[in-house]
Amino acid sequence: MNLHVSLQRATDSLLTQSNLRLRIGEHVVDVGALRIVTRPESPRLTSKAMAVLIELVRQVGATVTREQLLDSVWAGRVTTPDVLTQAIKELRRAFADDGKPSRYIETIPKVGYRLIAPALVLDGPGTGLLVDGGEAVLEPPETTQAAPAVAPEAPPPSRGVDRKAVVVAALVLLALAAFGGYYASRNRADVAATTRWRTSDLHALTSDPGAEYRPHLSPDATRVAFGVFNQPESTERLMMRSLEPSQRIVLTQGSDSVEAFPIWSPDGHRIAFSRIGSDHCEMFVVAGLGGAEQHVRKCQDPGANYFDWTPDGRGLVSSERADGGKGDFQLFRFDLDSGEQRPISYERTAGAQDLDARYSPDGRQLAFRRGLSPYSDLFVMPADGGRPRQVTHVSARIRGYTWTADNRTLVYSADHSGMQSLYAVDVEDGHDEPLGIAPAAYPDAARSGDAVVYEILRTRERLKTLSLRQEGTPMQLLAPSTGNDYGAVLSPDGRQLAFASDRSGQRQAWLYDFESKTATQLTDASSKPILSVGWSPGADRILAVQRNGATRQLVEIELASRRQRVLSRPDDNIVFGAYAPDAQSHLMAVRVSDQDTRLYRVRHAGTAQESRELLLPSVVAAQVDPASRSLYYTSGVEPGLHRRSLDGDADERITPDTVELPRKGWRVAGGHVWYLADLGVRSGNLREFDPATGSDRLAAKLDLLLESVDFDVTPSGDALIFAPVDAEDTDVGFFRLTRTP
Known part of the structure; x- marks a missing residue:
């Protein structure tokens, strides 16, 4: 790729063009429309929040004082510092910049703010300009071929070449390399460095x-x-x-x-x-x-x-x-x-x-x-x-x-x-x-x-609870956010919820505490989204299935230290994982082929002493019941729900033919089997089956949209915890x- 370097500064006039589109970090910003294009579900920015963003872009990487921002954005108006604080909060919500440390706008205590994500002009009169706060900017490349990993050695500059320009060119190359490295590390839906396809005229028809x-x-x-x-x-x-x-x-x-x-x-x-x-x-x-x-x-x-x-x-x-x-x-x-x-x-x-x-x-x-x-x-x-x-x-x-x-x-x-x-x-x-x-x-x-x-x-899918004992009681929202929540699982002591959520911009593991009513992020590997979570019997550790490229790995998170370790092998493709009742061994469902997922009992996982025992071939879903030291599971070859003793080979089917149990969308709680039935586009039923008596009753009618069949039920059977779609x-x-x- 031929790089043309200009000493032209990304000027104020450029950054105020009505058709300006910027790429800031992982997101595309349509300045004129007051939109984060890559987060269309988020509301439009206010004009003042966009003006604050433009001021930060002008000096990307540098600290802009609160006084400077108030003077430039609210010039001539009597305001309080709170208006700037609210604008920054609005921008962070728009960029899903909820994590710590921040990935977009950094707060400099008692001084001001700094835009730490790279900024690039995508559309407008300055298309292709890399905004770096200095004098050097990148002009549009002539081809779409990727630049070599190491730039070819350039001949010594002639006496007629400005040495400052050469230095600036080198700085631009370094900035470009850093910018590209940033995106490669994110593993997001961003345009690749070498592209075979080009998109244009992107807009909403409705x-x-x-x-x-x-x-x-x-x-x-x-x-x-x-x-x-x-x-x-x-x-x-x-x-x-x-x-x-x-x-x-x-x-x-x-x-x-x-x-x-x-x-x-x-x-x-x-x-x-x-x-x-x-x-x-x-x-x-x-x-x-x-x-x-x-x-x-x-x-x-x-x-x-x-x-x-x-x-x-x-x-x-x-x-x-x-x-x-x-x-x-x-x-x-x-x-x-x-x-x-x-x-x-x-x-x-x-x-x-x-x-x-x-x-x-x-x-x-x-x-x-x-x-x-x-x-x-x-x-x-x-x-x-x-x-x-x-x-x-x-x-x-x-x-x-x-x-x-x-x-x-x-x-x-x-x-x-x-x-x-x-x-x-x-x-x-x-x-x-x-x-x-x-x-x-x-x-x-x-x-x-x-x-x-x-x-x-x-x-938007958000965590909610639904009373199963008091009909007509409205659902209650848990851990509210602007993101989507997935696969909540109650801790064994009932005090916390582990779940996956994209509220930080990527799907990561989160913890919700019922007493303090606060949610805490547990993982921050943006290129490795969390797919599902589960608890240890002592509620001190969490197992998470984490995507790693085209495969999935099983990760253990120690809650006290937040220390993580990978339990699965590099060639494993994990479907789900669970702790055995003694918490000294693990159950891993490994996808061997499109047609075969095998459940193993793994001892000393992630160490040189690891050993594996095949428990079940062709398993679809499974849950461990520590109280009875049993494994409940559904199979890809046999209908119904089965129970297997983890201390022996006893295996029995516990649901009769009259119970049309799905292979997924079920949960064992309090010794009863809860499952989703009669799922329509925006409807379904939650049923409760008692293996001891054979009773199979309708527990709740769900007239709502479910994108996922994951849910949990309190051990007492009083409440359903799930994440229905509550905004369309x-x-x-x-x-x-x-x-x-």
Whole structure:
């Protein structure tokens, strides 16, 4: 990359341009819109907070006194120092800069503040300028090739070259290296140093109150169909509008159900969609401008009913479980004229779960997702079947993907970096890179051109408790924040909650104390998000499953010292972990393949004396009950909940056939089994099963949206602790995607 160095300062006029966009640390700031683009769920900044940010950017890395900020931002006005304090708090919330030490704005006690994150001008008249508070700035590179790790040795400067310029150039190179190192260490959804794809024209297509979901572009990229959530009626209707500002058209006749997954036919004349109710799931086809509906068929599983049109527009490709709904998910073609369904002939092993098939625009290739969430990857094979090739290696929660018009790129949404973000992968050589768009899900590209739409995730999952004994009691919010919370687990003494949360900007482990009502961050490895947590019997340590690249490791955290150690091996891919009742050994569920997760009892974990004993093959979920020294588990090959003694080989199934226990979404508390049943899009039931009496009762009806089936119940059975979605303002986003030359 050729670096052109200018002595031009990043001037006041540059930093006050209305179309200015800055990259500050991990985030993109649209100055004119008062927005943190990479955190669309956060509210707009006030103009004063943005003005404070600009003043800090002007002197990035240097301390700006409180007096300077008050004079420049509130010039000529009578104020108190509190207005500046509030502006700084607002900026820290916007950047999710909750941790200690700060990663963005540092407080210099009794003096002022300092912007410690790098700042770069992205858009505007100074595009590409690296703001460093001094005289040197970086101008746009001529190519997108990465700079060499070591700069080539330059010839001695001629007498006509200003030595100051040479020194400044060297400083810029050092600043650039530091800036690049900063981003490489973050492992976030940021644009890579060497990019194969370029995004542009990023903006929201919808901004109305309420939530718009799962957009799909017409083949000619002139119209977009999407679902709109009706809050009062708790239904979802399909709408269509032009990409240009226009009125919405209602596509369907309406019902008391949720209408989802609108998919345009290859010729753009029809739209297939699902209609999902509490007790049914059906598929329909409607004209591209709305009108009469054609009933197509019933769908087997509303939670996995992803589909696409066949290239000739005469059928659909989808996934269903074989053997009457009890087998593995595999791919089928359904003929719209005859109503006949046939399996696609392709190589697959027993236990493989294949979903969400998508034909390439030219109809020659078929992509699909293998593995149930959150352990999925994308595969590609010839359209008529054959041998699939794995093209991603992320083993993550993939929420939608799409072919682009070049027939060799897949754009997909995954959470392996911690936040649900968009990535692009070349199906021919496997090159995979982030697009820098997050939080984002369900991308869809036009069959021609460079247009892509996606779902701008603006939901919030927050910890709450629900009384199970006093019906009608409102839910209570725990540990409030502007972030999302996941997988709360009660400590054995009931005094604390361990959970994962992205309230600091990345998904890390947190601890909530019921007495003090305070939340404390336990981990701060931003490139290694925390997926789940669990307690030791003595409540003095926590086990956490931590993502490390494309795999997961098991980490133990000592609460008193905050000391951490990795218990798993480098080649392990941990699904979950737990302490044995004596707390001297550990249980580790290791993902061996897409079809096999094995549960081991590990002694002396993380040491040279480590030994492993295989307890169970093909385990899905497990929980240790220290009181009875038993292991409860669900299996990938046997239905129901099983109990196994950890002191012997006694193994029994404790739920009868009448109890439709899910393989995930259950918990043992107080000797009873609590589980989620009848899950709909925005509804579900919590049930309580007593193994001693066989009683199976409805404990609570949940009329809300659950993104996760993780929960806990107090030992007395008085309260449910979970993280439902309590805010929905999802919008439809748009961008253009092109390959770099």
